[in-house]
Amino acid sequence: MVRFTVLASGSKGNATIVTGGRTRILIDAGLSCRELFRRMKLAGEEPESLSAILITHEHQDHINGLAVTARKLGIPVYFTEATHRAWMRLLAPRRQMTYAQWLEQIRKQTAERQAEADCTTPEGEPDDPDTDSFENEQAIGPQMPPPICLTPAEAESETGDESIPSRKQDPTWLPAVEYFRAGEPFQIGDIAISPFTIPHDAADPVGFRLSSEGIHMAVATDLGYIPPNVKAQLKALHLLLLESNHDLEMLRDGPYPWQVKQRVLSRVGHLSNDATAEYLSGDYDGQAVYVILGHLSESNNLPDIARVTAMSALQNHPCLLANRLLLAEQHTPLETINF
Numbered sequence: 001m002v003r004f005t006v007l008a009s010g011s012k013g014n015a016t017i018v019t020g021g022r023t024r025i026l027i028d029a030g031l032s033c034r035e036l037f038r039r040m041k042l043a044g045e046e047p048e049s050l051s052a053i054l055i056t057h058e059h060q061d062h063i064n065g066l067a068v069t070a071r072k073l074g075i076p077v078y079f080t081e082a083t084h085r086a087w088m089r090l091l092a093p094r095r096q097m098t099y100a101q102w103l104e105q106i107r108k109q110t111a112e113r114q115a116e117a118d119c120t121t122p123e124g125e126p127d128d129p130d131t132d133s134f135e136n137e138q139a140i141g142p143q144m145p146p147p148i149c150l151t152p153a154e155a156e157s158e159t160g161d162e163s164i165p166s167r168k169q170d171p172t173w174l175p176a177v178e179y180f181r182a183g184e185p186f187q188i189g190d191i192a193i194s195p196f197t198i199p200h201d202a203a204d205p206v207g208f209r210l211s212s213e214g215i216h217m218a219v220a221t222d223l224g225y226i227p228p229n230v231k232a233q234l235k236a237l238h239l240l241l242l243e244s245n246h247d248l249e250m251l252r253d254g255p256y257p258w259q260v261k262q263r264v265l266s267r268v269g270h271l272s273n274d275a276t277a278e279y280l281s282g283d284y285d286g287q288a289v290y291v292i293l294g295h296l297s298e299s300n301n302l303p304d305i306a307r308v309t310a311m312s313a314l315q316n317h318p319c320l321l322a323n324r325l326l327l328a329e330q331h332t333p334l335e336t337i338n339f
């Protein structure tokens with residue numbers, strides 16, 4: 001069984017669940033943990049069945065609930081190394097770290113995870129660490145990890161080395177971290193993943209092509225334009241989630257400050273409706289059963305404009321069974337797509 005559920009899409013939070021066989025992956029955790037779980041339940045998805053979290057880039061609308069969600073579920077987070085590092089800097093901005101110190105912190109966190117893996121939670125102990133309120137999750141700041149049993153080495157480290165924060169003080173602590181690199185495919189359970197570089201103003205942003213049971217899907221949002229390497233990854237898909245961020249006129253006349261407008265319009269910003277339509281009418285191979293427009297700006301776009309622009313572009317690919325156009329929303333999950 002292959003399923004694709006967009007829980008949220010837009011500058012206030014992004015999250016998508018991809019299920020393939022026995023594996024279920026959350027792509028980006030841009031909503032608070034509580035809101036993510038609420039939407040998963042609305043969409044008929046069990047949070048406890050998630051296998052891993054995949055992160056595209058470290059912008060707030062993609063990582064807002066990451067730490068709490070990963071801790072609560074005790075699942076690994078897949079980043080590129082540069083994105084992981086940027087995320088850590090974001091959560092602990094006042095702490096200047098050299099690369100050597102950062103490597104030492106990673107080494108220490110890995111040792112702590114290993115120590116915890118060897119240590120079992122006493123029976124009867126409450127296993128619900130999510131005492132954070134929704135509001136606390138929204139704010140970037142120290143988030144307490146779940147209650148743990150400490151090994152003597154960990155207990156010592158809680159009071160020891162002050163240059164590297166212990167797990168208890170560390171908002172960047174995660175139950176497990178795995179690195180991938182753009183251009184190097186890897187597998188999580190029953191899902192094959194090809195991360196590809198996208199042009200966007202983050203440390204090392206990626207999109208994903210995901211395959212399971214012969215079904216191919218791709219997530220490509222947050223990109224200033226569509227370069228050849230991205231076009232190559234968007235071929236022969238069954239499902240494409242593609243950004244259609246803004247209407248050019250609405251952005252130009254809209255409320256954003258000049259610098260922000262320049263950023264959005266730049267080669268490392270976001271795709272306009274017109275840029276997306278140009279791709280859909282040109283290089284796109286017209287094969288996807290579903291084309292989902294995502295990351296629509298609430299200030300600088302209207303769903304109807306995005307829809308009509310993409311619809312007319314897709315007329316270049318007349319096919320009865322393909323190119324069903326859907327719009328992902330910011331505030332409600334899109335109905336699950338089953339293959």
Ligand SMILES: [Zn+2]
Pocket residue numbers: 010011014059061062222295
């Ligand atoms: Zn974004």
Ligand SMILES: [Zn+2]
Pocket residue numbers: 057059200202222
């Ligand atoms: Zn972004």
